[in-house]
Amino acid sequence: xxxxxxxxxxxxxxxxxxxxxxxxxxxxxxxxxxxxxxxxxxxxxxxxxxxxxxxxxxxxxxxxxxxxxxxxxxxxxxxxxxxxxxxxxxxxxxxxxxxxxxxxxxxxxxxxxxxxxxxxxxxxxxxxxxxxxxxxxxxxxxxxxxxxxxxxxxxxxxxxxxxxxxxxxxxxxxxxxxxxxxx
Amino acid sequence: xxxxxxxxxxxxxxxxxxxxxxxxxxxxxxxxxxxxxxxxxxxxxxxxxxxxxxxxxxxxxxxxxxxxxxxxxxxxxxxxxxxxxxxxxxxxxxxxxxxxxxxxxxxxxxxxxxxxxxxxxxxxxxxxxxxxxxxxxxxxxxxxxxxxxxxxxxxxxxxxxxxxxxxxxxxxxxxxxxxxxxxxxxxxxxxxxxxxxxxxxxxxxxxxxxxxxxxxxxxxxxxxxxxxxxxxxxxxxxxxxxxxxxxxxxxxxxxxxxxxxxxxxxxxxxxxxxxxxxxxxxxxxxxxxxxxxxxxxxxxxxxxxxxxxxxxxxxxxxxxxxxx
Numbered sequence: 001x002x003x004x005x006x007x008x009x010x011x012x013x014x015x016x017x018x019x020x021x022x023x024x025x026x027x028x029x030x031x032x033x034x035x036x037x038x039x040x041x042x043x044x045x046x047x048x049x050x051x052x053x054x055x056x057x058x059x060x061x062x063x064x065x066x067x068x069x070x071x072x073x074x075x076x077x078x079x080x081x082x083x084x085x086x087x088x089x090x091x092x093x094x095x096x097x098x099x100x101x102x103x104x105x106x107x108x109x110x111x112x113x114x115x116x117x118x119x120x121x122x123x124x125x126x127x128x129x130x131x132x133x134x135x136x137x138x139x140x141x142x143x144x145x146x147x148x149x150x151x152x153x154x155x156x157x158x159x160x161x162x163x164x165x166x167x168x169x170x171x172x173x174x175x176x177x178x179x180x181x182x183x
Numbered sequence: 184x185x186x187x188x189x190x191x192x193x194x195x196x197x198x199x200x201x202x203x204x205x206x207x208x209x210x211x212x213x214x215x216x217x218x219x220x221x222x223x224x225x226x227x228x229x230x231x232x233x234x235x236x237x238x239x240x241x242x243x244x245x246x247x248x249x250x251x252x253x254x255x256x257x258x259x260x261x262x263x264x265x266x267x268x269x270x271x272x273x274x275x276x277x278x279x280x281x282x283x284x285x286x287x288x289x290x291x292x293x294x295x296x297x298x299x300x301x302x303x304x305x306x307x308x309x310x311x312x313x314x315x316x317x318x319x320x321x322x323x324x325x326x327x328x329x330x331x332x333x334x335x336x337x338x339x340x341x342x343x344x345x346x347x348x349x350x351x352x353x354x355x356x357x358x359x360x361x362x363x364x365x366x367x368x369x370x371x372x373x374x375x376x377x378x379x380x381x382x383x384x385x386x387x388x389x390x391x392x393x394x395x396x397x398x399x400x401x402x403x404x405x406x407x408x409x410x411x412x413x414x415x416x417x418x419x420x421x422x423x424x425x426x427x428x429x430x431x432x433x434x435x436x437x438x439x440x441x442x443x444x445x446x447x448x449x450x451x452x453x454x455x456x457x458x459x460x461x462x463x464x465x466x467x468x469x470x471x472x473x474x475x476x477x478x479x480x481x482x483x484x485x486x487x488x489x490x491x492x493x494x495x496x497x498x499x500x501x502x503x504x505x506x507x
Contacts, residue, residue: 043187070216073220073228073229073230073258073488074228074229074230078230079491079492083188083189083191084188084189084191084213084488084489085187085188085189086187086188086189086212086213087213087216087217087488088216089215089216089219090216090219091219120229121228124223124225124227124228125223125224125225126224
């Protein structure tokens with residue numbers, strides 16, 4: 001059995017360009033920034049949402065509303081996985097999400113189960129006029145009928161392999177790597 | 184293992200004596216995100232949907248039972264309350280029967296308050312469901328100890344090195360015991376103060392300082408946890424009179440004003456105003472008695488989250504630092 005192989009899919013520059021483009025797409029699809037709220041999913045989605053918010057502020061002159069969502073308590077596999085994950089902070093704007101265009105921001109879209117949980121959690125907070133899904137990497141392998149509205153980069157990656165998104169706040173760098181299953 | 188997991192508590196929460204420092208801090212850290220759920224418009228998450236929890240209160244309680252019930256309902260569990268207060272059922276046989284009956288009804292967790300020390304453990308050893316001790320005799324009241332610690336940490340910024348005085352009837356108090364175990368494990372200094380008749384002999388062996396005079400305790404401490412003086416103690420001759428108790432051990436504004444620093448005031452409730460604590464102190468700017476109640480719900484949600492579905496082996500691994 002060999003060591004897992006690690007391969008860089010996207011470097012710092014590539015991710016930066018992608019995020020700049022995604023920022024424009026989010027604003028376009030939300031129909032402006034007045035009603036846009038970016039909600040990052042713990043953990044890396046939170047930092048990507050902040051990055052997108054900065055990009056939008058640079059382009060539009062105004063920063064969109066942002067929030068964070070921890071979906072742990074809405075997971076469908078929590079009782080089965082054994083150890084209990086650390087629960088992060090859920091913090092939505094004080095004005096709420098009622099009648100807003102909410103863009104869920106996450107690092108990787110895979111089975112779709114995280115997004116299912118996020119949709120359930122968000123709707124417990126109110127009724128947005130629109131919910132968009134915005135992911136840096138769509139790696140395929142969906143187990144639920146869920147698709148993203150805004151995608152940074154799409155791949156078709158075998159289910160045993162791991163896509164690792166790195167953000168400066170947690171990993172010290174920006175990038176996307178593929179970790180191949182050891183065979 | 185990945186540090187993104189909270190330390191396991193295993194199957195049951197019986198007391199803080201059995202928990203490690205990491206497990207205690209793990210519960211307190213886990214309580215933080217649960218505080219926010221009670222601030223939402225819809226105060227509910229689907230975590231324990233389909234789980235059944237029995238609140239078996241063999242002894243009267245309002246605050247603790249309601250707090251547990253809020254915690255359970257905000258996590259979407261189905262709850263059944265079962266009060267056997269006042270009845271003179273003896274522990275042994277009745278609890279075995281209770282255990283068998285509960286298991287037969289396919290429940291998932293039991294929260295138990297009982298007048299006899301050790302009743303929750305007795306139950307935990309006989310059923311597969313998770314058991315949470317909500318106060319047993321003079322033994323422990325772990326969730327009260329945890330919510331006191333969370334409140335202390337919220338307001339003092341840390342637990343390590345802080346000085347906490349437990350004032351009053353330490354002898355009969357399970358709250359005092361859970362506080363002593365918990366606070367000592369996370370590196371706080373603990374003292375007790377009260378009439379000699381209400382301080383257990385050799386309590387120093389738990390690493391606790393004993394003050395005979397409340398003035399000295401107030402001078403020493405950062406926080407006072409004022410215990411309820413159970414009025415029946417007077418009849419049993421532990422103290423001469425309530426007035427005398429208030430005169431000598433009462434936490435009064437005059438006494439606190441002489442302290443070198445502002446002390447945080449905690450009380451597990453229900454209070455006897457004018458006996459162990461004066462109203463101006465209980466309602467004063469340094470009282471955190473109501474934040475304690477708010478934190479109680481968050482701590483109990485955290486405990487339910489960490490225990491639900493837990494098995495006995497995982498606690499052993501968490502204690503010994505093994506990884507699963």
